[in-house]
Amino acid sequence: MTDLLHYAEVENIFTPEQCEEYIKILSKCHWKGHTWHQNAASKFHNVNDFTVTYNTEVQKKMKDPIMGMLHRYYAKHRPNGGVDCEFSGIRFNKYSEGQSIRKHVDHIHSLFDGSKRGIPVISFVGVFNDDYEGGDFILCGEKMELKRGDCIVFPSVFMYPHEVTTVTKGSRYSWVLWSW
Numbered sequence: 226m227t228d229l230l231h232y233a234e235v236e237n238i239f240t241p242e243q244c245e246e247y248i249k250i251l252s253k254c255h256w257k258g259h260t261w262h263q264n265a266a267s268k269f270h271n272v273n274d275f276t277v278t279y280n281t282e283v284q285k286k287m288k289d290p291i292m293g294m295l296h297r298y299y300a301k302h303r304p305n306g307g308v309d310c311e312f313s314g315i316r317f318n319k320y321s322e323g324q325s326i327r328k329h330v331d332h333i334h335s336l337f338d339g340s341k342r343g344i345p346v347i348s349f350v351g352v353f354n355d356d357y358e359g360g361d362f363i364l365c366g367e368k369m370e371l372k373r374g375d376c377i378v379f380p381s382v383f384m385y386p387h388e389v390t391t392v393t394k395g396s397r398y399s400w401v402l403w404s405w
Contacts (some may be wrong), residue, residue, distance in 0.1 A: 227286065229384055233365075234378050235375055237387075238294050251353075254278065258274060258279070262396050274317070274326055279314060285339050313404070315400050316402070320357075325388070328363075329386065330387075331387075332383055333345055343405030345403035346381055347381060348385070351375060357396060359393035360392040
Protein backbone atom coordinates (compact mmCIF):
# COMPACT_ATOMS: atom_id res chain seq x y z
CA MET A 226 0.00 0.00 0.00
CA THR A 227 1.34 3.43 -0.89
CA ASP A 228 1.67 6.13 1.76
CA LEU A 229 -1.00 8.09 -0.10
CA LEU A 230 -3.55 5.38 0.68
CA HIS A 231 -3.11 6.20 4.38
CA TYR A 232 -5.62 8.97 3.64
CA ALA A 233 -8.12 6.63 1.98
CA GLU A 234 -10.65 5.07 4.36
CA VAL A 235 -13.13 2.29 3.52
CA GLU A 236 -16.13 1.59 5.76
CA ASN A 237 -19.27 -0.43 5.35
CA ILE A 238 -21.97 2.14 6.12
CA PHE A 239 -25.11 0.64 4.55
CA THR A 240 -26.76 -2.69 5.33
CA PRO A 241 -27.61 -5.16 2.55
CA GLU A 242 -31.29 -4.32 3.09
CA GLN A 243 -30.64 -0.58 2.65
CA CYS A 244 -28.62 -1.25 -0.50
CA GLU A 245 -31.41 -3.37 -1.98
CA GLU A 246 -33.96 -0.67 -1.14
CA TYR A 247 -31.83 2.05 -2.77
CA ILE A 248 -31.26 0.00 -5.94
CA LYS A 249 -34.99 -0.71 -6.17
CA ILE A 250 -35.81 3.01 -5.97
CA LEU A 251 -32.99 4.03 -8.32
CA SER A 252 -33.83 1.39 -10.92
CA LYS A 253 -37.10 3.27 -11.56
CA CYS A 254 -35.30 6.59 -12.17
CA HIS A 255 -34.39 8.14 -15.51
CA TRP A 256 -30.68 7.54 -16.19
CA LYS A 257 -28.67 9.65 -18.64
CA GLY A 258 -25.13 9.45 -20.00
CA HIS A 259 -22.31 10.94 -17.95
CA THR A 260 -20.92 14.19 -19.34
CA TRP A 261 -17.34 15.35 -18.90
CA HIS A 262 -16.71 19.07 -18.37
CA GLN A 263 -13.27 20.20 -19.49
CA ASN A 264 -14.04 23.87 -18.90
CA ALA A 265 -17.06 26.16 -18.82
CA ALA A 266 -17.54 25.96 -22.59
CA SER A 267 -16.43 22.40 -23.33
CA LYS A 268 -18.50 19.29 -22.58
CA PHE A 269 -18.39 15.82 -24.08
CA HIS A 270 -19.82 12.34 -23.60
CA ASN A 271 -17.98 9.06 -24.01
CA VAL A 272 -20.37 6.26 -25.03
CA ASN A 273 -18.43 3.79 -22.85
CA ASP A 274 -19.02 5.89 -19.74
CA PHE A 275 -21.60 5.03 -17.11
CA THR A 276 -25.05 6.60 -16.68
CA VAL A 277 -26.15 8.95 -13.89
CA THR A 278 -29.25 9.93 -12.00
CA TYR A 279 -30.22 11.94 -8.91
CA ASN A 280 -32.85 11.09 -6.29
CA THR A 281 -33.60 13.21 -3.23
CA GLU A 282 -35.48 10.40 -1.45
CA VAL A 283 -32.42 8.14 -1.44
CA GLN A 284 -30.10 11.07 -0.67
CA LYS A 285 -32.06 11.86 2.51
CA LYS A 286 -31.92 8.23 3.64
CA MET A 287 -28.14 8.14 3.13
CA LYS A 288 -27.29 11.36 4.99
CA ASP A 289 -26.71 10.12 8.56
CA PRO A 290 -24.39 7.19 7.74
CA ILE A 291 -22.35 9.40 5.39
CA MET A 292 -22.04 12.17 7.98
CA GLY A 293 -20.97 9.63 10.59
CA MET A 294 -18.21 8.39 8.32
CA LEU A 295 -17.11 11.95 7.56
CA HIS A 296 -16.88 12.77 11.28
CA ARG A 297 -14.74 9.65 11.90
CA TYR A 298 -12.51 10.55 8.92
CA TYR A 299 -11.98 14.09 10.20
CA ALA A 300 -11.36 12.87 13.75
CA LYS A 301 -8.55 10.65 12.46
CA HIS A 302 -6.97 12.99 9.90
CA ARG A 303 -7.79 16.41 11.33
CA PRO A 304 -8.07 15.82 15.10
CA ASN A 305 -7.74 19.49 16.12
CA GLY A 306 -10.35 20.78 13.69
CA GLY A 307 -14.04 20.13 13.35
CA VAL A 308 -16.03 19.22 10.30
CA ASP A 309 -16.53 22.52 8.52
CA CYS A 310 -17.45 21.83 4.93
CA GLU A 311 -20.11 22.00 2.26
CA PHE A 312 -21.37 19.13 0.09
CA SER A 313 -22.45 18.49 -3.45
CA GLY A 314 -25.59 16.49 -4.01
CA ILE A 315 -25.18 12.74 -4.24
CA ARG A 316 -24.90 11.51 -7.81
CA PHE A 317 -25.87 7.92 -8.49
CA ASN A 318 -23.88 6.00 -11.11
CA LYS A 319 -24.85 2.85 -12.95
CA TYR A 320 -22.23 0.94 -14.91
CA SER A 321 -23.78 -1.58 -17.30
CA GLU A 322 -21.79 -4.20 -19.20
CA GLY A 323 -19.12 -2.53 -21.30
CA GLN A 324 -19.13 0.69 -19.26
CA SER A 325 -16.35 2.22 -17.18
CA ILE A 326 -14.84 5.57 -16.26
CA ARG A 327 -11.33 6.51 -17.30
CA LYS A 328 -8.62 7.52 -14.86
CA HIS A 329 -9.28 11.02 -13.54
CA VAL A 330 -9.08 13.21 -10.43
CA ASP A 331 -11.92 15.00 -8.69
CA HIS A 332 -10.42 18.48 -8.48
CA ILE A 333 -13.53 19.68 -10.32
CA HIS A 334 -13.79 23.42 -10.92
CA SER A 335 -17.21 23.39 -12.59
CA LEU A 336 -19.04 21.13 -10.15
CA PHE A 337 -20.86 23.73 -8.07
CA ASP A 338 -23.08 26.06 -10.06
CA GLY A 339 -25.45 27.24 -7.30
CA SER A 340 -25.02 29.95 -4.71
CA LYS A 341 -22.42 27.89 -2.83
CA ARG A 342 -19.25 27.33 -4.80
CA GLY A 343 -16.07 25.43 -4.15
CA ILE A 344 -13.57 22.90 -5.40
CA PRO A 345 -13.76 19.40 -3.88
CA VAL A 346 -11.22 18.47 -1.25
CA ILE A 347 -12.77 15.14 -0.19
CA SER A 348 -14.35 12.52 -2.46
CA PHE A 349 -16.80 9.82 -1.38
CA VAL A 350 -17.41 6.77 -3.58
CA GLY A 351 -19.79 4.03 -2.50
CA VAL A 352 -21.23 0.84 -3.93
CA PHE A 353 -24.70 -0.63 -3.42
CA ASN A 354 -23.95 -4.05 -4.89
CA ASP A 355 -21.10 -6.42 -5.59
CA ASP A 356 -22.84 -9.00 -7.79
CA TYR A 357 -21.16 -7.87 -11.01
CA GLU A 358 -17.87 -8.72 -12.69
CA GLY A 359 -15.20 -6.20 -13.60
CA GLY A 360 -16.03 -2.70 -12.41
CA ASP A 361 -13.02 -2.57 -10.09
CA PHE A 362 -12.30 0.70 -8.29
CA ILE A 363 -8.64 1.60 -8.78
CA LEU A 364 -7.15 4.35 -6.59
CA CYS A 365 -3.54 5.50 -7.01
CA GLY A 366 -2.94 2.45 -9.19
CA GLU A 367 -4.19 -0.03 -6.58
CA LYS A 368 -7.40 -2.07 -6.67
CA MET A 369 -9.58 -1.23 -3.70
CA GLU A 370 -11.83 -4.02 -2.45
CA LEU A 371 -15.30 -2.48 -2.17
CA LYS A 372 -18.18 -4.67 -1.05
CA ARG A 373 -21.93 -3.96 -1.01
CA GLY A 374 -22.60 -1.02 1.33
CA ASP A 375 -18.98 0.18 1.40
CA CYS A 376 -17.83 3.76 0.98
CA ILE A 377 -14.30 4.96 0.36
CA VAL A 378 -13.29 8.51 1.30
CA PHE A 379 -10.10 10.10 -0.03
CA PRO A 380 -8.65 13.52 -0.94
CA SER A 381 -9.88 14.95 -4.23
CA VAL A 382 -6.53 16.37 -5.29
CA PHE A 383 -4.32 15.47 -8.26
CA MET A 384 -2.37 12.90 -6.22
CA TYR A 385 -5.43 10.59 -6.08
CA PRO A 386 -6.20 9.48 -9.64
CA HIS A 387 -8.91 6.84 -9.77
CA GLU A 388 -11.00 4.89 -12.25
CA VAL A 389 -13.60 2.15 -12.53
CA THR A 390 -12.61 -0.66 -14.90
CA THR A 391 -15.04 -1.99 -17.49
CA VAL A 392 -17.98 -3.97 -16.12
CA THR A 393 -17.95 -7.33 -17.90
CA LYS A 394 -21.09 -8.89 -16.39
CA GLY A 395 -24.10 -7.42 -14.58
CA SER A 396 -24.58 -3.81 -13.46
CA ARG A 397 -22.63 -1.87 -10.85
CA TYR A 398 -24.71 0.61 -8.79
CA SER A 399 -22.66 3.23 -7.02
CA TRP A 400 -22.74 6.80 -5.78
CA VAL A 401 -20.40 9.77 -5.46
CA LEU A 402 -20.37 12.87 -3.30
CA TRP A 403 -17.84 15.65 -2.90
CA SER A 404 -17.17 18.10 -0.10
CA TRP A 405 -15.29 21.35 -0.12
